Amino acid sequence: MKRETAWKIFAGEYNDSTVELKGEGEMAPSYVVTPLGAKVNRLFIIGVLTDVENVSENGELLKAHVSDPTGVFTLYSGQYQQEATNALSNIEVPAFVAVIGKAKTYKPEEGTFYVSIRPEKIMEVSADIRDKWIIETCKNTRDRIEAVFEAMKMNESNANELRKLGYGKELSEGIVEALKNYGKVDLNKYIAIVQESLQYLTPNKEKLPDLKNDEKETQDELKESKIDEEPTEPQDINITANVEEENAEEIKIDQEKEDDKSIEIENTVLDAIKQIEGDDGASWDSITEKCEKAGLDRDLIEEALTSLMDKGLIYEPILGTIKTT
DSSP: OOOOOEOOOHHHHHHHHHHEEEEEEETOOOOEETTTTOOESEEEEEEEEEEEEEEEETTTTEEEEETTHHHEEEEOGGGGHHHHHHHHHHSSSEEEEEHHHHHEESSTTTOEEEEEEEEEEEEEOOOOHHHHHHHHHHHHHHHHHHHHHHHHSSSSHHHHHHHHTOOOHHHHHHHHHHHHHSSSSSSHHHHHHHHHHHHHHHTTOOOOOOOOOOHHHHHHHTTTTTEEEEEEOGGGOOTTTTTOOOGGGGGGGOOOOOOHHHHHHHHHOOOOOHHBBTBBEHHHHHHHHHHHHHHHHHHHHHHHHHHHHHHHHHEEEEEEEEOOO
């Protein structure tokens, strides 16, 4: 069974989730579907570990909270996640941590729905790595906003039509489920989440020093976004800077314009990973070094890695380590 991709997602979106898709069969995966259509089985989050407490008499179950700019994730870790439980016990709070874990739900009564994370891996990270995660998660969230916007313009949301626009299978299916269960999604709320997260990094509206060009553009665009206080019909919602109703088509990712060079770069990066990965995967640095020797620059390598993750061809079991699926 293929291991599920770990989604980069903000607490503000994840905690709004009230939909679960149960897999058929004992080993079939279950998914939490967010309002923006993320079909989450596993997550990759980074934030501040603010507290850890024992919630069982024998001390075998720990409850912890990890805060990001949009809210707080709740973690539960016990004896069956011994590595993560030990890490939680030994990290001195507050601390920046990276967490890879499984999406979990709790429904104590009809109409009540809580989401949490069962951690698989936890490790301390630097503030710089946390900031990079925020930027990547902003980009991923914006992509989902754009995809939902496209679906809301359709007479009836359709996963096949979304895929024709260039969106992945999992996201397309998740958006259809989201719109079916949540109804009209308030996109302005999630645009605000992205804006606030970027503002968190740049409280004085200064440019971040080490961002790639496209990330700077994303930051500048979203700062300048004009958001209606009261959302109107789906086709009237502004979802990024300087985008008006008449040119909303510019929002979508047009895969038809992706040239052979981009595909060739992804294939080169994927081949490099396959050549050097062992049982534990390949380190990010070793992948970058090998690809640079093949003539690729660092920005192209990072873009290819992100694209390969989105396509589910690779995943990051441990921060800084890549494996093929």
